[in-house]
Amino acid sequence: xxxxxxxxxxxxxxxxxxxxxxxxxxxxxxxxxxxxxxxxxxxxxxxxxxxxxxxxxxxxxxxxxxxxxxxxxxxxxxxxxxxxxxxxx
Numbered sequence: 001x002x003x004x005x006x007x008x009x010x011x012x013x014x015x016x017x018x019x020x021x022x023x024x025x026x027x028x029x030x031x032x033x034x035x036x037x038x039x040x041x042x043x044x045x046x047x048x049x050x051x052x053x054x055x056x057x058x059x060x061x062x063x064x065x066x067x068x069x070x071x072x073x074x075x076x077x078x079x080x081x082x083x084x085x086x087x088x089x
Contacts, residue, residue, distance in 0.1 A: 001047055008039030024082050 015032030019025040057064065 001045075001050060002043060005039045005042035008035050008042060010039075012036030012039055018083065021085055022083055023086055028082055 012032045012035030015028050015035065019028035019032065022028050057068075
């Protein structure tokens with residue numbers, strides 16, 4: 001759980017630091033701050049609560065997991081677009 005917290009914190013910091021050179025710096029800074037906050041809150045969430053959430057997700061069935069997969073794929077595409085440099089022309 002602490003490894004996941006460190007990864008979230010690192011991704012949040014990277015997004016915040018990369019934001020000034022992107023198409024939407026404010027949006028990226030907000031996303032980085034949310035990830036940073038999630039990373040700091042992860043140890044407070046606890047192992048038992050994490051296991052309960054994972055069990056609940058597994059009980060929802062395949063359509064729920066597919067919907068999560070579509071959302072994550074769309075989020076990745078949006079991040080790819082946002083992280084491209086601004087046009088300097």
